[in-house]
Amino acid sequence: MRIAVIGCGAVGSLFAANLSLLDDVEVWAFDLNELHMAAINRDGLRLSGAGDVSGRPRATANAAELPACDFGIVATKAMHTESAIASTAHAFADGCVATVQNGIGNEETLARHVERVIRGTTFPAGKLLEPGHVQWDVKGDTTLGPYDERTPFAEVERLADACTRAGMPAHAVEDARGPQWRKVIFNASTNPIGALTGLTHGRVCERPDLRALVSGLVDEGKAVAAAQGIELDADPEELIDHAAQPEVAYDHKASMLQDVEARRQTEIDYLNGGIARFGRENGVPTPLNEAIWALIKGMEASWTQS
Amino acid sequence: MTKVVVAGAGAIGSLLAAHLARVADVTVLTRREEHAAALRRDGLRVSGRGDFTAELGATADPAELPADAGLAILACKGTDLEPLAARLGGRLAGATVMTIQNGLGAEEVVAGHGDWPLLSAVTFMSGTRHGDAHVEYVLDTATWIGPYRGTSEAEARRVAELIEAGGLKAEAFPDLRPAQWSKLVFNATVNGVAALTGLPHDFHFAQTGQLSDLGGLVRDLVDEGKAVAAAAGVALHDDPWEMNVLATQRGHRHFPSMLEDVEARRPTELELINGSLVREAQRLGVPVPLQTAVYRLVKAREASYSE
Numbered sequence: 001m002r003i004a005v006i007g008c009g010a011v012g013s014l015f016a017a018n019l020s021l022l023d024d025v026e027v028w029a030f031d032l033n034e035l036h037m038a039a040i041n042r043d044g045l046r047l048s049g050a051g052d053v054s055g056r057p058r059a060t061a062n063a064a065e066l067p068a069c070d071f072g073i074v075a076t077k078a079m080h081t082e083s084a085i086a087s088t089a090h091a092f093a094d095g096c097v098a099t100v101q102n103g104i105g106n107e108e109t110l111a112r113h114v115e116r117v118i119r120g121t122t123f124p125a126g127k128l129l130e131p132g133h134v135q136w137d138v139k140g141d142t143t144l145g146p147y148d149e150r151t152p153f154a155e156v157e158r159l160a161d162a163c164t165r166a167g168m169p170a171h172a173v174e175d176a177r178g179p180q181w182r183k184v185i186f187n188a189s190t191n192p193i194g195a196l197t198g199l200t201h202g203r204v205c206e207r208p209d210l211r212a213l214v215s216g217l218v219d220e221g222k223a224v225a226a227a228q229g230i231e232l233d234a235d236p237e238e239l240i241d242h243a244a245q246p247e248v249a250y251d252h253k254a255s256m257l258q259d260v261e262a263r264r265q266t267e268i269d270y271l272n273g274g275i276a277r278f279g280r281e282n283g284v285p286t287p288l289n290e291a292i293w294a295l296i297k298g299m300e301a302s303w304t305q306s
Numbered sequence: 307m308t309k310v311v312v313a314g315a316g317a318i319g320s321l322l323a324a325h326l327a328r329v330a331d332v333t334v335l336t337r338r339e340e341h342a343a344a345l346r347r348d349g350l351r352v353s354g355r356g357d358f359t360a361e362l363g364a365t366a367d368p369a370e371l372p373a374d375a376g377l378a379i380l381a382c383k384g385t386d387l388e389p390l391a392a393r394l395g396g397r398l399a400g401a402t403v404m405t406i407q408n409g410l411g412a413e414e415v416v417a418g419h420g421d422w423p424l425l426s427a428v429t430f431m432s433g434t435r436h437g438d439a440h441v442e443y444v445l446d447t448a449t450w451i452g453p454y455r456g457t458s459e460a461e462a463r464r465v466a467e468l469i470e471a472g473g474l475k476a477e478a479f480p481d482l483r484p485a486q487w488s489k490l491v492f493n494a495t496v497n498g499v500a501a502l503t504g505l506p507h508d509f510h511f512a513q514t515g516q517l518s519d520l521g522g523l524v525r526d527l528v529d530e531g532k533a534v535a536a537a538a539g540v541a542l543h544d545d546p547w548e549m550n551v552l553a554t555q556r557g558h559r560h561f562p563s564m565l566e567d568v569e570a571r572r573p574t575e576l577e578l579i580n581g582s583l584v585r586e587a588q589r590l591g592v593p594v595p596l597q598t599a600v601y602r603l604v605k606a607r608e609a610s611y612s613e
Contacts, residue, residue, distance in 0.1 A: 193603070193606075196603050197603055197606035197610050199610050203610075210602050210606050213598075213603070216595065216599075276517060277517070287526065287595060288595065288599060290517060290518070291523050291526070291596050293517075293518045294520050295499070295503055295520075295523070297519075298499065298502075298510055298520045301503070302503055302504035
């Protein structure tokens, strides 16, 4: 079996390094970060932290070098999905492409370029320390499901099985929208609030007025999910309160807060923006998500001024 | 000559004091003694739309204010009004007192510290302080004045005429609330959005082509504010959305004070502006989810200063 990881930042590297340990899988890593790719080819791909792994995927920054693959795992930031799949689709003419990205709308983008798409949601996290070396912060599960009837369920199971054997537990389910929407609603209701206020997750949650705003955002997201017949696998509110505990993520600065502090473009279009777009399509009003979307877009616009 | 006290010498106070000093006997009340000393020594220079230096009296001690002043303008920031009014308690017995703060509620704060006749004002002019004794006159838009307690439109007109004689723009109204509410809705919206996004008041605030464009949010926030005004029985003097569009077309990028405050990690005028709008909405039973969200977000932003 041949698997190509498209977008080899922190999360992509976790998949690439672990999967490359399997004897029956040939792993390719594709990313535009040439230093990272060269380091992987020279020294291998090292993970440290939650797990210590030295993997040996083949790495390239040149999409044309990718051979025909059975599976793709797309792990770019959501705003790069279109360009990533446009340049690599040739490798998946007979394969399936899974997204393990944040947000909603990535599957639709992939489906414009490849036939068989797998919807995925993943919870492991890490960060790129230096070329060839990724810190593995959190272990976590991955849920995979067919995007539509063109994707055989047996293929979804085959990919989930490979991930699980490689130490990245994955479940194949018929409808993977539940976990996806739970994560999106969680992220959309908390990350931008941290980014706009500068507060950590715990401090957002301990201010009753702000926590109520978070719930307002959650409620809109739930209504949009419900209108599509999506059953959330758990209540995002529980995830939010769980994360607010001191020993979990009280002091955690949301990745979006880290993004805005570094003035990096955020994934807001695929979080609150995704909820708002699907809300419009399903006749569900999402005024708070639209407001937060516009505020973060305004913040991004302020960096290119002055 | 009329004796006028201008209490608070930020940009607005400085502009009023310098211009009024050409037609009245002005004493400025500052918070810091060195600020008063600089004004006494150097006078107060105006640049930008004006170019002159005014001679005026200045003190940091309320006891040294002229007891026979006929007019006192309280021109401090809203966050400083309560302590300022307290310092003036029992003084300026013959003066009419005029507030000029953003938002709602300044008059009530002052009324709690003395039984002076009161005038309300809102100002649309702007300036930039370049030091204790130098202010740049930037936007030459008007100051609007109306009666509040124990005063009449005629008295508002006399003060407006005095300000005009000094070279600034001013207009009197029989009831200031329509103008005050127009500015309240405008400020709550524009200042809040600017403080959260870091954008000065520029073209983004009027852009409405796409779902995520900021102008759509600005318009929705204005609509909520209009609904509160209507429930309060106030017929707005200007449409805050049109005020917004007009201001973004002036071609210069205005940095609202709330944006400057959060960037400098100072307390903002949030409570007087957004807080009073949201509380009025609650009292009148008007749902304002978006204004409430902006209010809570800026309030939390202030809380983050200690992180």
